[in-house]
Amino acid sequence: MNVHALTGLLILNLLFLASGLGLLWFLRGWDTWVELGRLAGLAYVVGVVTVGSLWTLLLIAGVPFSLAVVLGVPAAATVGSVLMARRRGRDRPRGDSIAARTSLIVTAVGISAVGVLIEGLFRTARLSGLYWWDAWSFWIPKAKAIYFFGNHDQEFFTTLPGSSYPPLVPVLDVAAFHVMGSPDVVTLHVQYWLFGVGFVWALAGILAERVPAWILWPFVLLLLVAPRIGRRFHITEADLLLDYFFVLAAVLVAYWILDRARWRLMIATLMLSGMVLTKREGLLLAAVLVVAALIASARQWRLVWPSLGVVAVVVGAVAVPWRIWYVGHGIGGEAPTGGGLDPTANTERLWPSFRLAFDVLFSSNYWSVIIPLALGALILAALARTYFLAVFFGALVILVTLGGGWITWAIPELEITQDLGGNPIVRYMGAAALLSCAASPLLLAAAWSAVTVRGKVDPA
């Protein structure tokens, strides 16, 4: 770690932020500076997923991945979105005052407590070695191959483990290597820490629209102290990044169904597109998110389903180029042998596989009390007749968990075990846990609002 490397990372991440701020300005506009500050975390993640996806698609198309591309794409995205925002007549954000209320004190306490943890995580990240098996086994070798050879070096990409995994994460690593001046795998942990910080800011920012501070901040902190979530922010693997995109997409889709603000669906589409370029599980998670949205919005299907169909088509189209590349290079597919759809296959594994997924979901060793709290929040939301949110998030958590069981059942090579060396189920189920932690305050706030603010039990 040196000043050059850290300065390079600072510039790269400011470019991510600028891209996202510009895109959100174009898509939704900024009313006030306070609003911009609240959603700056979302803007950062939008910048990461948009720029990362563009880099990935350019790389797949054969464009050499150089420092010029690393700096040029976010710069062009920023300038382009600002110009389009101006052309669309978007005004600059105006000044605003923050009212001195009790919630402001709670927010200040929450931000302070989060800040202390974030600082502790930074101290852990800044000099961490690369201990993570998958990271040195294939994520970082893929990134090094792109860094040294400027492209998808066929020899490395077809022989490394996980060769069918999409390349968004290695591409983000390479961007960091370029701005740091070398493949510095120690300082790279700071980049992943920044992804984590951006996600927490993004999540708190969008939840704060609908969740009062006294409900919001305990859950943001719970996320950070959960053994297998916050403590893993600096780990240079794809799991948490995929989960960040998934959770933000889920919340944005839920908000869009509630208020129909189109920018939310557009940003959710970007997140879903990033998911299918991040890991092969991203396809599954994107699919279950769309299915959960279809289920929860069944009563408004004429208004909602066509747009969800468009989202599915766009995300599918983004997923295609990488699949063409690896199939064209003779790499085995992502689906389990036989497609994993024959219910008569491996029947002896069926029950143990799904039981394993539910065991992991309810393990407090991994997720602390997140899942019992989410279950309680779902029940309260249903009691308060805030049915849409309860059905959407309930269906989504169940579908993600069933997806985890399906993975274990359909891939006979996986052992029925929570051991990371034999089965990725614990890593996969992080998506359900993180989603539960994000959904709980939303469900509780909706229930509280239904019985308190509106003064009666009334459907949301």
Added chain:
Amino acid sequence: MGMRRLSWWLEWPAGLVRVGVVFLVGVAVLAVVLRYPAVLRDLGRDATRNSALSYSDREIAGGNGLVDDQIALYAARALIPEEDRYHVAVGADYEGGSDLTVPYVDSYYRYFLMPRRPAEDASWIICYGCDLETYGSDIEVVWASESDNAVSIARIRQ
């Protein structure tokens, strides 16, 4: 929220929902309060441990349990030109390192030595208890571990 009458909390079903929301937020707060100090302590311990590592321990990190000899990694990086190819040959009865060394040490070299490429017919051999005589008489050992010569780097003369 202000002070509320008891009936406000007890009415059905709204009161139950109110009590439930406050209870669940309270459980979340309690979980955070109980875990927060331990998490901070663990983070501080991890940071101290990371900063106390030597440069090589930090750079090799996950490979420390595999490669048996850190110097062999640096020797390979120094001796093998970036455009040359190498092969990691591990004797089946190699007893150094850990249980993970025999099956995975070649993967770690692939990560560590990039942009050098591995190849079966390479002109450089990184030998972990292998039989170098199988490569013929044109092989020259250019580096060997000091302790027991169990790890060596050899070059096949063209």
